[in-house]
Amino acid sequence: MKHCDEYSELISAFIDNEISDAEAESLKAHLATCHDCRAYLLYLEKIHTETATLAQDVPDGFSSRVMNSIVASEKAQKRFGLSRFKFTAIAAAIILLVFAAGRLDSFFPTVAEDLSNEKVDEGLTQGALPQEKDLVPSTLTPLYTAENYAAPITDNDSNQKADTASDVNKKQIPTTERTEVPKLENTPPPAPPVENASNAAIAAPEQMQDTTVSDSSADEDALPPAQNIEYDENTAAPSEGNASAGGGSTTVENSTASDSGALPEDSTAPDEQQEEVTESDSSSGDSAVEETTPSILPMPAVPQSETYACYISVKGQGALSLFSEYSSNIYEGNYLISIDKANLANTLSLLDNSGFSYYRYDGDSAATNFLLIIIP
Amino acid sequence: MVERQVELELVRCAKDGDAASFEELVKLHQKRVYNLALRMSGNSEDALDLSQEVFLRIYKALPLFKEQSAFSTWVYSIASNVCIDFVRKQSKLKTVSLYPDAETDAAVLEIPDNRYQPELEYEKAELREAISAGLSALSAEHREILVLREICGLSYQEICDALDLESGTVKSRLSRARNQLCVFLRNMPVKKSSKKEKGR
Numbered sequence: 001m002k003h004c005d006e007y008s009e010l011i012s013a014f015i016d017n018e019i020s021d022a023e024a025e026s027l028k029a030h031l032a033t034c035h036d037c038r039a040y041l042l043y044l045e046k047i048h049t050e051t052a053t054l055a056q057d058v059p060d061g062f063s064s065r066v067m068n069s070i071v072a073s074e075k076a077q078k079r080f081g082l083s084r085f086k087f088t089a090i091a092a093a094i095i096l097l098v099f100a101a102g103r104l105d106s107f108f109p110t111v112a113e114d115l116s117n118e119k120v121d122e123g124l125t126q127g128a129l130p131q132e133k134d135l136v137p138s139t140l141t142p143l144y145t146a147e148n149y150a151a152p153i154t155d156n157d158s159n160q161k162a163d164t165a166s167d168v169n170k171k172q173i174p175t176t177e178r179t180e181v182p183k184l185e186n187t188p189p190p191a192p193p194v195e196n197a198s199n200a201a202i203a204a205p206e207q208m209q210d211t212t213v214s215d216s217s218a219d220e221d222a223l224p225p226a227q228n229i230e231y232d233e234n235t236a237a238p239s240e241g242n243a244s245a246g247g248g249s250t251t252v253e254n255s256t257a258s259d260s261g262a263l264p265e266d267s268t269a270p271d272e273q274q275e276e277v278t279e280s281d282s283s284s285g286d287s288a289v290e291e292t293t294p295s296i297l298p299m300p301a302v303p304q305s306e307t308y309a310c311y312i313s314v315k316g317q318g319a320l321s322l323f324s325e326y327s328s329n330i331y332e333g334n335y336l337i338s339i340d341k342a343n344l345a346n347t348l349s350l351l352d353n354s355g356f357s358y359y360r361y362d363g364d365s366a367a368t369n370f371l372l373i374i375i376p
Numbered sequence: 377m378v379e380r381q382v383e384l385e386l387v388r389c390a391k392d393g394d395a396a397s398f399e400e401l402v403k404l405h406q407k408r409v410y411n412l413a414l415r416m417s418g419n420s421e422d423a424l425d426l427s428q429e430v431f432l433r434i435y436k437a438l439p440l441f442k443e444q445s446a447f448s449t450w451v452y453s454i455a456s457n458v459c460i461d462f463v464r465k466q467s468k469l470k471t472v473s474l475y476p477d478a479e480t481d482a483a484v485l486e487i488p489d490n491r492y493q494p495e496l497e498y499e500k501a502e503l504r505e506a507i508s509a510g511l512s513a514l515s516a517e518h519r520e521i522l523v524l525r526e527i528c529g530l531s532y533q534e535i536c537d538a539l540d541l542e543s544g545t546v547k548s549r550l551s552r553a554r555n556q557l558c559v560f561l562r563n564m565p566v567k568k569s570s571k572k573e574k575g576r
Contacts, residue, residue: 008555055527056410059420062410066427066432067395
C-alpha cells in the first residue's frame with residue numbers, strides 16, 4: 001500500500017468515527033492533497049461496510065441449548081460432588097489402611113529385629129561363654145512343655161511375693177552372709193540387673209563357687225539375656241568333674257548390696273530379659289514337683305506378663321540334686337528358666353522346702369518379671 | 377441507557393437464580409458472541425460450542441460480576457478469553473500467508489489504479505467471501521479486534537474494557553489489522569487471475 005503510514009491510524013479511526021475534531025481537520029487537509037490516502041480510505045470504507053454484513057444469525061434454539069447445557073452442568077456437578085465425596089471417603093479409607101499397614105510394618109520389623117538381635121546375642125553368648133558347653137552335657141534336651149503351666153497363685157503366695165519385692169528394695173545385704181534356708185527378708189536389696197548378675201554368674205562360675213555375687217556383679221560386661229534364652233543341646237556342656245563331685249552345700253551366700261549396689265540400675269534390662277523369657281512353670285506344692293518340672297532353656301517366647309525370667313546359677317552337688325527333681329538333665333551351670341507367675345510362690349516354696357540355701361534377687365518390685373536364684 | 381438498565385435488572389434476577397432472566401441475557405448477547413466465535417473458530421459448529429461455553433462460564437461466574445462495568449463488556453471479555461484459548465489450542469489451524477505470491481509481489485503491485493476499488497474486481501458476494509478469508513488469515517489479535525469492531529460493533533472504549541487494552545493500543549491495532557486485511561485482499565491469487573482474464 002502506498003498510503004501514508006502516519007495517517008493510517010487516523011483513517012481507520014475516521015471510519016469508526018473515533019476521531020477528534022482536530023484529528024479530523026488534519027486528516028481532511030491531508031486527504032485533499034494525497035490521492036493514495038483517499039483511495040485507501042475508500043477501500044477501508046468498502047471493507048467496513050461489507051464486513052458488517054458478515055454477521056450471521058445464531059441458529060434457532062441456541063438459548064435453549066445454552067440453558068440445557070447449564071442444567072446438565074449443574075447435574076454433573078452434583079454427581080461430581082457426590083462422587084467426590086465417595087472418592088474422599090475411599091481415599092480416607094485407603095490412607096487409614098496404609099497408615100495401619102505402616103504401623104504393622106513398624107511393629108513387625110521390631111519383632112523381626114528383636115529376633116535378629118537374639119540371634120546376634122546368641123552368637124555373642126556362645127562365643128563369650130565357651131565354658132557353658134563344658135559344663136552342660138550336650139545331651140541336654142529341652143524340658144519345657146506347655147503342660148507345666150498349672151496351679152493358680154494363692155493369696156499367701158502373692159503376699160510372700162510382695163514382701164519379697166518390698167524387702168529387696170529396702171534392704172541392703174551384707175557382702176557375704178551365709179544363712180540357712182533362705183528367708184525372703186534376707187534377700188538382697190536393689191540388686192544388680194539380672195543380666196549383669198547372670199552375666200557375672202555365667203562368665204565367672206568359679207567365682208560363684210566362692211558364693212559372692214559381688215564378684216560377679218563387679219563383672220559388668222553386658223550379657224544380653226537372650227544369650228541364655230537360646231540355650232539348647234548344643235550350648236549345654238557336660239558337667240565338670242568337680243561339679244559332680246562338689247558337695248551339695250546347704251547354705252547360700254547372699255551377695256552383698258554393697259557389691260551389687262555398684263551395679264547400674266538398668267531398668268531396661270528386666271524388660272529385655274522378660275521379652276526373651278520363655279515359658280515355664282512349676283506346679284504348686286511339693287507334690288507337684290513330680291508332676292511338673294520347670295522348663296529349662298530353650299523355651300519358646302511367651303508374653304512377659306505371664307512369666308518370670310529366672311536365672312539360676314547352680315553350683316554344688318546339692319543344687320544339682322535340687323534341680324534334678326525338676327529334671328534329671330540339670331547340671332552345674334547357669335540357666336535361664338521361665339517360671340509362670342502364677343506358680344512363682346510354689347516354685348519358691350519348692351526351693352525352700354528343698355533344704356538348700358539360695359540367693360534370690362527380685363529384679364523389679366513393682367512389676368517383678370525376673371528372678372535371680374543362685375545356689376552355690 | 378434504558379437497555380443497559382434492563383440488562384442490569386436481568387443480571388440481578390439471574391444472580392438470584394432466575395433462569396428465565398439469564399436466558400434473556402443470552403438472547404441479548406448471543407449474536408455478538410456467536411459471530412465472534414464464528415470468526416475466531418472459522419466454522420459454525422465450533423462457534424456454537426464456543427458460544428455455549430462462553431455463556432456457561434458467564435452463568436457460573438455470574439455471582440462474581442460486581443456491576444462495576446457494563447455487562448456486555450464482561451460478556452465480551454469472557455468470550456474473548458474463550459475464543460483466544462480455542463485458537464491457541466488449535467495449533468494446527470491452517471494459516472494463510474498474507475503474501476501468498478511474495479515472489480511475484482512486484483508484478484501484482486503493478487496492477488494499476490483500480491487497486492483501491494474492490495467493487496470493480498469482485499462482486500459483493502465475492503468480496504464478503506474474500507473478507508472472510510482475510511479475517512481467517514489474520515492473527516488472532518487482529519482478527520479478534522477487527523471482529524469486535526466491524527461485526528460486533530463495539531466502540532473503542534468497549535473494546536478497551538473487553539480486551540483490557542489502552543485506547544491507543546486499540547486504535548493502532550485496529551489500523552494494523554485493517555491494513556493487513558487490505559494487503560490480503562489485494563493479493564488474493566484467484567482474484568488476480570480472474571482479473572487478468574477479464575483484462576483479456
